[in-house]
Each structure stands twice: as C-alpha cells, then as structure tokens.
Amino acid sequence: MSKHEQEILSLVNLRGTITVVELAQTLDVSDQTIRRIVKPMEERGVVRKVHGALISTQEVMDPPFLARMNKNRAAKVAIANCVAELVQDGSSLAIDTGSTSGYVAQALRRRKNLTIVTNSAYIASTLSMVEGNRVFMAGTQLRNHDGAAFDRAAFDVIASLTVEHAILSASSVHPTRGFLAFDQCEIDIARAMIDISARTVMAVDATKFSASGSLPSLRMPELRANDVVVVDQSPGAAFSDLIDPKQLVVAAGQ
Amino acid sequence: MSKHEQEILSLVNLRGTITVVELAQTLDVSDQTIRRIVKPMEERGVVRKVHGALISTQEVMDPPFLARMNKNRAAKVAIANCVAELVQDGSSLAIDTGSTSGYVAQALRRRKNLTIVTNSAYIASTLSMVEGNRVFMAGTQLRNHDGAAFDRAAFDVIASLTVEHAILSASSVHPTRGFLAFDQCEIDIARAMIDISARTVMAVDATKFSASGSLPSLRMPELRANDVVVVDQSPGAAFSDLIDPKQLVVAAGQ
DNA sequence: AAAAATATGTTGCTAAATGTTGTTTTGAAT
DNA sequence: ATTCAAAACAACATTTAGCAACATATTTTT
Numbered sequence: 001m002s003k004h005e006q007e008i009l010s011l012v013n014l015r016g017t018i019t020v021v022e023l024a025q026t027l028d029v030s031d032q033t034i035r036r037i038v039k040p041m042e043e044r045g046v047v048r049k050v051h052g053a054l055i056s057t058q059e060v061m062d063p064p065f066l067a068r069m070n071k072n073r074a075a076k077v078a079i080a081n082c083v084a085e086l087v088q089d090g091s092s093l094a095i096d097t098g099s100t101s102g103y104v105a106q107a108l109r110r111r112k113n114l115t116i117v118t119n120s121a122y123i124a125s126t127l128s129m130v131e132g133n134r135v136f137m138a139g140t141q142l143r144n145h146d147g148a149a150f151d152r153a154a155f156d157v158i159a160s161l162t163v164e165h166a167i168l169s170a171s172s173v174h175p176t177r178g179f180l181a182f183d184q185c186e187i188d189i190a191r192a193m194i195d196i197s198a199r200t201v202m203a204v205d206a207t208k209f210s211a212s213g214s215l216p217s218l219r220m221p222e223l224r225a226n227d228v229v230v231v232d233q234s235p236g237a238a239f240s241d242l243i244d245p246k247q248l249v250v251a252a253g254q
Numbered sequence: 255m256s257k258h259e260q261e262i263l264s265l266v267n268l269r270g271t272i273t274v275v276e277l278a279q280t281l282d283v284s285d286q287t288i289r290r291i292v293k294p295m296e297e298r299g300v301v302r303k304v305h306g307a308l309i310s311t312q313e314v315m316d317p318p319f320l321a322r323m324n325k326n327r328a329a330k331v332a333i334a335n336c337v338a339e340l341v342q343d344g345s346s347l348a349i350d351t352g353s354t355s356g357y358v359a360q361a362l363r364r365r366k367n368l369t370i371v372t373n374s375a376y377i378a379s380t381l382s383m384v385e386g387n388r389v390f391m392a393g394t395q396l397r398n399h400d401g402a403a404f405d406r407a408a409f410d411v412i413a414s415l416t417v418e419h420a421i422l423s424a425s426s427v428h429p430t431r432g433f434l435a436f437d438q439c440e441i442d443i444a445r446a447m448i449d450i451s452a453r454t455v456m457a458v459d460a461t462k463f464s465a466s467g468s469l470p471s472l473r474m475p476e477l478r479a480n481d482v483v484v485v486d487q488s489p490g491a492a493f494s495d496l497i498d499p500k501q502l503v504v505a506a507g508q
Numbered sequence: 509a510a511a512a513a514t515a516t517g518t519t520g521c522t523a524a525a526t527g528t529t530g531t532t533t534t535g536a537a538t
Numbered sequence: 539a540t541t542c543a544a545a546a547c548a549a550c551a552t553t554t555a556g557c558a559a560c561a562t563a564t565t566t567t568t
Contacts, residue, residue: 002525003271003307020545030527035546045327051534052545058360062383110267110310121379121391128375128401135396137375137403140411142389147382149391153407157394274555284517289556305524306555515564526553533546538539 002037004029010106012047012054016066019053065146068099075205075232075251076100080107082230082251083167083203089113091164094193095123096186097148098169100203102126117161119154119189121147136161150185158192166190166197170220172208175238179204180217187218200227209235223247258283258291266301266308273307329459329486329505330354334361336484336505337421337457343367345418348447349377350440351402352423354457356380371415373408373443375401390415404439412446420444420451424474426462429492433458434471441472454481463489477501 004027011026012018020038024031038054041047048055069076080103087093090113095101097120105123108114109130116127117136128135138157139149168190170179179202181187194200200223209231223229223243230249258281265280266272274292278285292308295301302309334357341347341362346369349355359377362368363384370381371390382389392411393403422444424433433456435441448454454477463485477483477497484503 003273003304003309006271006309031545032528032547033526036526058356062385065383110270121375121382121389124396125375125379125401128396128398131398133398135375135401136394137391137396138394140390140392142378142382142391144382144385144387147379147389153394285555286518286557287516290515509568511566511568513564513566515562517562518560520558522555522557524553524555526551528551529549531546531548534544536542536544538541 004033004037005041008034008037008041008054009046013056013058014106015056015070017053017055021052023054062145065099069102071099072205072207075207076103077107078232078251079203079205079230080104082249083201084108084110086201086228086230086249087111087114087165092116092162094118094158094161094163094166094197095120096166096168096189096193097123097146100169100205101167104167104203115163117158117163117193119149119158121149150183150189154189155192158189158196162196163193164198166193166200167203168193168200168220169203170208172217173204173235173239173242174217175242177217177219178222178242179220181220182215182217184218187220191221194221194224198226200224202227202229204229204231206231206233206235209239258287259295262288262291262308263295263300267310269310271307271309275306277308325353326459326461327357329461330357331361332486332505333457333459333484334358336503337455338362338364340455340482340484340503341365341368341419346370346416348372348412348415348417348420348451349374350420350422350443350447351377351397351400354423354459355421358421358457369417371412371417371447373403373412375403404437404443408443409446412443412450416450417447418452420447420454421457422447422454422474423457424462426471427458427489427493427496428471429496431471431473432476432496433474435474436471438472441474445475448475448478452480454478456481456483458483458485460485460487460489463493 007027008023020031020034023034038049042049046057048057079100083104084107089111092115095116095118102122105126108127113132115134117138118124119138121137121142124135124137127133136157139151139154141151142149171182172180174180228247228249229243230251232251234250261281262277274285274288277288292303296303300311302311333354337358338361343365344367349359349370349372351374356376359380362381367386369388371392372378373392375396378389378391381387390411393405393408395405396403425436426434428434482501482503483497484505486505488504
C-alpha cells in the first residue's frame with residue numbers, strides 16, 4: 001500500500017466524491033500517479049471509479065452535510081489536529097455534533113483508550129471503531145440532517161458521566177454576545193457537556209468570527225477560566241474581551 | 255529502546271504518516287539511520303512501512319471492520335440491493351449490526367421516509383442523513399470493533415417500537431441447527447427485533463452456508479412462516495428442511 | 509586506556525515510484 | 539453522426555527510495 005492510498009481513501013470517504021485532478025493537486029502529485037494508485041484500490045472495491053472522479057463506496061453523509069464538511073476544510077483539519085494534540089491517550093471527552101467536531105473525531109483516531117460521550121451517531125461510529133476506545137452514544141432519536149440526538153435520553157446519558165474535556169463548536173462568535181448557536185437544543189447539549197467537564201475546548205474556524213449574525217442566534221454558556229479556544233487564525237482585537245489571549249490556541253496552518 | 259525510536263513513534267502517530275526524509279531532517283540524522291531504526295519497529299508491528307514513508311498503525315480506517323466489509327463484497331452488495339427491493343418507501347425497519355447489514359443500510363438510502371431502529375451507530379448515522387428518515391439509535395455503550403450497542407437501553411428502545419421488517423444477519427447457517435451467531439447478546443438483540451416485527455428478512459451470503467462451524471455458535475430464533483431469507487446463491491438441498499424454497503430469495507448477481 | 513560493541517555516516521548500486529510526452533478513448537454538445 | 543475537450547492510457551525518462559558494504563565515530567566494557 002502506497003503512502004497516498006490512505007489519504008485518498010479518507011478524502012473520498014469524507015467528501016463522498018472527488019475528482020482525480022483535485023486529488024492530484026491536494027496530494028501534490030501528477031494525475032497519472034493518482035490513477036496508478038487508484039487502479040488497484042478500485043479492483044479491491046474500496047472505491048468506485050467513474051470518468052474523471054472517484055466515488056466513495058461507503059457514503060456516510062448526505063450532500064448538505066458534506067457541503068458543510070467541505071466548507072473551509074483546510075482550516076477545520078488544522079484545528080482538529082490541534083485539538084487532538086491537547087488530548088492525551090486515555091483521557092475522557094464529550095464531543096458535540098457539527099462539521100468541525102467531525103474533523104476532530106477523525107483526528108482523535110490517533111489517540112488511544114479514550115472514553116467518549118457524544119450525541120452524534122457519526123462521531124460515535126467513527127471513534128468506536130478505534131480499538132481500546134469506550135464510546136457512549138447519548139440519545140435515541142436522531143436529527144435528520146446530521147444524525148445527532150437531542151432527546152431526553154441524550155441528557156440523561158451525558159449527565160451520568162464525567163469527563164476531562166468538552167469539545168464543542170459554535171455556529172458563530174460575536175465580540176460581545178459570545179459564542180452563538182442556532183438551536184436551543186444545541187445549547188442545552190453544550191451546557192450539559194460543559195457541566196460534566198473539567199475544561200471546555202471550543203473549536204471555531206475564522207469564518208465564524210466574521211459571520212454577520214443576521215439570523216437569530218442563541219448564546220452559549222460563557223467560558224470558564226481554564227477553557228481554551230482553538231482557531232485557525234487569530235480573531236481581531238475586537239474579540240480580546242471575549243477570549244483572553246491566554247485561552248487562545250492558534251492551530252499551525254500545516 | 256533508542257532515544258530516537260520514541261520520537262519517531264510519537265511523530266508518526268501524531269501526523270498519521272511521515273516520510274523517511276522528513277524524519278531524517280527532523281532528528282538531524284541520515285535517512286539510512288532512520289531506516290535502520292525503523293526496521294525492527296516495523297517487525298514488532300508498532301509502525302507500518304511503505305515505500306518512502308511510515309504510516310501509523312493507529313490510523314484512520316480500522317482494518318477489522320473494513321476488512322469484513324470488503325470480504326465477499328460483491329455478494330453482499332447484491333444481497334443488500336435485493337433486500338432494499340423488498341422494502342417500500344415509508345415503511346419501518348429494525349436492522350442489526352454486521353457487515354451485510356452495513357451494505358443493506360447503504361442500499362436503503364434509495365428509499366425514502368423510512369422509520370429505522372438499529373443498535374449500530376454506523377447504520378444509524380448512515381440512514382439518519384437521508385432526508386425524511388426517522389432513525390432511532392438503540393443503546394448507549396458501543397462495542398469496540400463495530401460500534402454496536404447491546405446494553406439494557408438498547409433493548410428498551412427496541413421494545414418500545416414496532417416495525418414491519420426485521421433485517422438480520424447471521425454468522426453462519428447450519429442445515430439442522432439453523433442460523434447461528436457468536437455472541438449471546440447478538441441473539442438477544444435479534445430476538446428483540448423479531449419480537450417487534452411482522453416479518454424477518456435474513457440476509458446471508460453463500461460463504462455462511464459452508465462455514466464448518468468449529469467455533470461454538472449459538473442458535474438464533476427459528477424462522478416464522480412469512481419470513482424470508484435473501485442469499486446470493488441458492489444453498490444446497492441440505493438446507494431445504496431449514497428454509498422453505500418459498501421463503502428463499504436469490505439476489506440477482508449484479 | 510585499550511578493546512569490543514554499537515551506532516552513524518558514506519558510497520555505489522538496484523529497485524521503485526513518479527513525471528512527461530504523445531496517443532487513444534471517452535463523454536457531452538452540437 | 540461529427541466534433542471537441544477532457545480524461546485515460548502507454549512508453550519512456552527521471553527522480554527518489556532502499557540496500558549492502560565499508561569507513562568512521564561513539565559508547566561501553568574490561
């Protein structure tokens with residue numbers, strides 16, 4: 001197995017479909033090389049090949065969710081790798097749903113013996129495949145577009161545990177109003193995760209800081225003293241009241 | 255263990271993959287030295303080696319589940335498509351865990367407005383992304399290798415619902431002993447799903463019929479009159495006592 | 509301190525992977 | 539059907555990685 005094979009597989013599975021040219025640019029090799037690597041993969045049936053592009057054989061996500069996953073992908077990957085570095089093998093985590101959290105889950109596959117509670121079936125599935133992890137799926141009835149649960153059972157499961165880190169994302173961030181989300185249920189889950197955690201790790205990419213916030217958004221709980229915020233670019237000085245520079249971690253942009 | 259060995263291991267596990275040259279530059283030694291250090295590491299299995307680079311053994315796609323998914327893939331896809339044909343838009347299903355069931359879930363993405371209950375986080379995630387589906391994840395604590403739940407909560411969720419079809423798989427099939435599984439918990443879940451369903455659809459590929467069954471296997475509940483068994487090839491005459499020909503559906507081979 | 513054992517670097521060679529070029533095939537649009 | 543552009547392919551050239559043998563440190567043992 002070549003070095004790139006792994007990367008191609010995770011890219012195509014993550015994005016559902018990807019062109020040969022895109023892969024060549026992403027991995028910085030010629031398209032001919034991509035074809036050479038892909039041919040045996042196709043014969044083994046791990047990917048499907050059509051004229052010009054690859055298609056995942058295991059689509060886990062629907063177009064809308066995929067679109068959000070692919071939006072600002074590079075930044076989210078950088079943030080996710082950075083979050084994974086903050087987590088030691090053997091520690092316990094609560095993770096919410098969301099595209100950034102999805103990438104965090106991918107990055108966390110490199111950690112061992114984690115205890116994870118999440119209300120996202122996608123994240124639960126991803127991390128339960130890692131040998132040695134203990135994964136708790138919080139909730140029963142799944143929301144349609146992202147497979148996350150917000151029912152009573154979800155809160156009961158979360159409340160029955162205690163974890164070191166709560167890894168959360170936000171829809172947008174406002175200089176004075178703080179971290180915002182669209183749905184009350186998302187905030188409720190976030191609060192439940194914060195309540196059982198020793199530290200919150202907020203993962204937000206730079207686009208969230210510039211969101212004009214025309215949609216009615218609800219405020220998430222405020223940061224605690226030892227919480228951290230992982231970003232791909234430092235937000236402007238306008239946010240220094242909200243986020244203490246000491247709490248800010250800027251992910252290395254690979 | 256050399257001082258460099260530890261560093262190589264943490265670097266490759268952190269980054270997922272790293273080239274020999276990169277390592278040589280980072281540790282400021284010749285690439286030949288890296289190869290010499292890496293060779294015994296590879297033999298011990300702590301890292302994987304490909305031409306030019308190292309790959310973490312704790313990296314993305316987990317072999318066990320993926321390996322099972324790819325085993326006899328063509329047959330499973332054919333069976334899955336056939337099962338999906340038996341299901342109408344808008345109907346309700348219970349689905350167990352397993353590689354064949356995973357393919358059934360993929361095939362069922364073509365159906366709309368399904369109500370699904372499953373104890374597999376993978377299947378729950380896959381099907382919850384389909385617009386219009388209602389998905390119930392049964393269970394909280396997930397088993398390691400396949401992300402399926404067998405806890406008390408799983409049974410409670412299943413028992414609280416009622417469905418048209420229970421779509422189940424089996425580890426092997428014996429002419430007189432019937433459908434077999436390895437774990438009692440799998441049988442218990444199967445029984446719970448059968449109990450809430452009007453009809454069972456057993457999905458088994460031909461390799462399951464030839465399994466010699468040397469491992470201690472446990473019997474699943476017997477078929478009911480209107481249950482069906484979907485296979486890729488007709489099993490031998492030896493199985494005609496177990497499976498009424500009228501109950502047998504042979505999937506069209508692609 | 510001398511000798512032995514170990515680790516690292518260097519060189520030349522072989523094998524593998526990748527890039528390049530030109531040609532053929534494919535798919536979509538007339 | 540015809541045409542055209544993109545994609546796939548094949549053959550060759552080039553680059554890069556791997557390996558073995560030897561030389562040179564570096565450490566350990568006596």
